[in-house]
Amino acid sequence: MKNKQIDKQLIKNLAIIVIVFAAIEFLLYGDLLTRQFRSLLIPVCINVILAVSLNLTTGFLGELTLGHAGFMSVGAYTGALVTMNLNLPMIIEFPIALIAGGLVASLFGVIIGVPVLRLRGDYLAIVTLAFGEIIKSIINSLKITNGAMGLSNIELHGNYKNFGYVFFLTVITIFAIKNMVNSRQGRAVCSIRDNYIAAEAVGINVSKFKVMAFVVAAFFAGIAGVIYGHNVGTLKPTTFDYNKSIEILVIVVLGGMGSIKGSVIAAIILTILPEMLRSADEFRMFLYAVVLIAMMIFNSSQIKQRILSSDIFLKLKKTKKEA
């Protein structure tokens, strides 16, 4: 009985993914999208990957991390250097770049994860912030990364023409994180968030799971970085500063800590919103900030609660359960 339910859920999810993908491909190949929206497809995917992976550490592990852009930059630079130095066809070098970017980023996840094991809460947040800055200044002073000038002319393997790959990677990320959270490991990670002492008391190896969450999150952030580099074609250390980390955190908070679906929706909204406000010129970022405040207030307000508990919504939920 239970298996059947899971199967049904899986089929439903797959169906949604296929429909979304087909719809976007149709729009893309039919040339029905404006170029502005076409160029937003990849950034949306990148932000989804970043937000979902940050949600693992911030939402499920319950540790505020402010260095996610650092992992992203490590992945971006590794991936870019791989494709710039390998002269292989895209189909071979791009996957190598993705894996290399992810692995190097997760290596940094270990480096950061181990020393912060003893820290929690605010202390950990500050340490991750510092690590993000350290990564930025290392990239800034290395020769291979071309210092402050950054890398340019990175092959555009990750732009809209290869949307299929990027979409596939995004789906994999969502599935991987979702399944991980629902697995034994994921429950252990959540238990650390809910009650650290109790988790330790029942024999959960807190350090191990903490590092694991960091490493997995870093891996996917690295992949997002690789796609970013191969979409824009240039990389500069200043792109991956503290603001970038905050931007990702904002998506996670807006979508709801520990909600993967929320992260996906928030990533889509927050990537497209500033572009929709282009006509406002100088007031664009001001309006964006106002909308952000309004959304945050709405998200934690009674109005939302009331809508969620209103008759229509409850009935909708009921029919969903029955079906």
Add this chain to the structure above:
Amino acid sequence: MKKVRLVALGLATTLALASLAGCQSKSETDTKQGTDTNTDTSTDSSANAGGETYVIGGIGPLTGDAASYGISVKQGAEIAIKEINDAGGVKVGDKTLQLSLKFEDDQATPDKAVTAYNSLMDSKMDALLGAVTSGSCLAVANLAQEDDILMLTPSGSAQDITKNTNVFRLCFTDPLQGETMAEHMITDLKFKNVAVIYKNSDEYSTGVYEAFAKKVAELGGTITTAEAFADGEDFNTQLTSIKGTDAEAIFAPIYYGDASHIVTQAADLSMTLPFFGSDGWDGILDTVTDKATVEGATFLSPFFSGDKAAADFVTKYNEAYKATPDQFAADGYDGVYVIKAALEKAASTKTADLVKAMTEISVDGLTGEKISFTEDGEPQKAAKFIKIVNGEYTAE
């Protein structure tokens, strides 16, 4: 049943919203065309065959840390466009075109520049005046080549930008600034020992510094110490270290914000070494608290608002925006006139013809007399040294 209705409602709303969005942009272009035809009829009715509009797209930061640059370029370009349209437009072959500017914000980040570029392509951009910052230029340069569009950056100074044949630049490159300043300090002013303070997290500053250091060594000078900083407002460490050497002058290829902190702190340490700067110093008199601290400082700038030739532009700019134009505004203004000159010379709006015409034109602009362009896309014009004397900018 309810569910179906809800879904239907949802779909209907999205559809309505989408059509609304469509309407909005359409009516916008309608009104734009409307006003364009209006100006056409008011200025010159005979020359206009259909009143076509040539759309110049602009990309630059209008929000964020670097917003002042983008806004300046945009405003300078707007003045040029208004002047040209008021004078009847641009004569291209047997047609007369009206110019229009569409400027998009990129917050000085490469990824936003790409969406800004694509959004401009949606609004049928014919030529690109931009991007304002180097990183954004690098991100859109290849796209502009793919779409076969003339790209003229008013202020993107990184070396690699003009690699593509369709890309030109109006400002000096970072390395050229460093070399010019090195020649000025070592050859003209006979300094032997120079100290440098630069921002190693900034591509502009690093680019100028590296070329400066190379040229100084070539000319037989010595760099006593090159002090780098990444960010911050406290430069006492760097300044004290410079004070300990036998440097005769300090070269600071940085933006005016950092420069104003540095000169103030140098004065507090009672350092009297003369300062030399790059074009990022333009605007320092407005940010520095005590003008005496920058007395005698010299920097490179393509534009000097006190010039006689610029007087007309300065008045117009002041009337329109209640501000004194800086070099970015002058770059934007000149950029539009360069595109106009290329259009007239080519007598065509085809990019290949325009690119060819770019190397043949010579424009008397605010940022230099007889500006011409090489095939590599680099400008050929003389640099101006500006010295601060009695708390005012004076051309040297």
